[in-house]
Amino acid sequence: MAELPLEPSLSRTLIEANENGCLSQALTVVAMLSAETNLLPGRSKSDDKKRKHPSLELPDGSGFGDHIQFLQIYECWDENNYDIGWCKDHELQVRGMTFVKEVRSSDVQANRSRKGHQNYRNLRKALCVGYASQLAERMRHHNGYRTLGFKPQLVQVHxxxxxxxxxxxxYPNNVVYHELVATTRPYMRNVCAVERQWVMPILEKLENLDVNKLSGGGLVRVEEGAEGNVADLPKGEAEAVKVPEDRESKIQAARERFLARKGKK
Structure with a gap:
């Protein structure tokens, strides 16, 4: 994944999509999410009143969420021969859409891939694996969500x-989200519905994950005067452990060097 200049979640999504046969779709979604500007028009009511002509409707994501909508928007633009006027009619950011096209056209192999089924099952499964650290579960009686994994928190769909x-x-029982934003409350932005059967194996791995060890918090510290204990440690840990030098001895050595230089003058 380090060879892909993307966020880890997007890189992992592409790898999984390649195995699931939906690389073309995943590359489109990744390119749309990687655009420097917000591609979609604003949704405020004040903007609607200022428009002389009503904006054309964009694809709705088939109810699965924002990632699928991004894919459908690009496919519609493709069907219209990448017409800039089509972007303007739908109030899409032309510069951002052009960037997405350049990213998509740079991968010939992905362009040869076939489109998936209308339920976008393989793509959503790839997103679930890619966003393993950005999963959320809906609360039982309302549309609030709880993020899964390390330090869960209560959030809502943007x-x-x-x-x-x-x-x-x-809303669906489980979703993945691209990012969390905090305004008056924490929101999940760019979400996609995933199935529970895809989430369970990921949760099992997260439960067995030692976050403290991964962050380097599990190193053994040897205090002063405990040099003899280093021999009792495993070979790998014994080599990594270094006994700190005595602070007073450092000060004394520095004092002696200073006096020696002073005596030569």
């Missing part, structure tokens, strides 16, 4: 999301 609730008004 109002701009195209994620669609079910007939009972509830």
């Amino acid at each position: 109002p701009s999301s195209v994620l669609v609730p079910d007939d009972d008004g509830l």
Whole structure:
């Protein structure tokens, strides 16, 4: 993943998508998320009143969320021969969309991939694996979510999301999110619905993950006068441990060097 100049979650998504046969779709989503500017138009009511003509409707993501909407927007632009006028009619950022096109056209192999099924199952599964550290689970009786993994917190779906609730008004049980933003409350921005059966194996791995060890917090510290204990440690740890020098001896040595230089004058 280090060879891909992307966020780790996006790099992992591409690797998984390649194995699932949906690399073309994943590359489009990654390119849309990597654009420097916000591609989609604002959704404020004041802007709607200022428009002389109503804006054209964008694809809705088939109810699965924002990642799928990004894919559908690009596919619609592709069907319109990358017409700049189409972007303007839909109030999309032309510079950002052009950047996405350049990224997509740079990978010939991905362009040869076939489109997936309409439920985007393989793509959503790849996103679930790629965003393993950015999963959230809906609360039982309302649309609030709890992030999964290290230091969980309560969050909500951003109002701009195209994620669609079910007939009972509830969002999917599990989603992945691209980022968290905090305004009046913490929101998940750019979310996509994933299935519980994909999430469970990831949660099992997270439960067995030693965060303290990964962060280097598990190193053994040897205090002054404990040199004899180093021999009792495993070979790898014994080599990594260094006994700190005595602070007083350093001060005394510096004092002696100073007096020696002073005596020569």
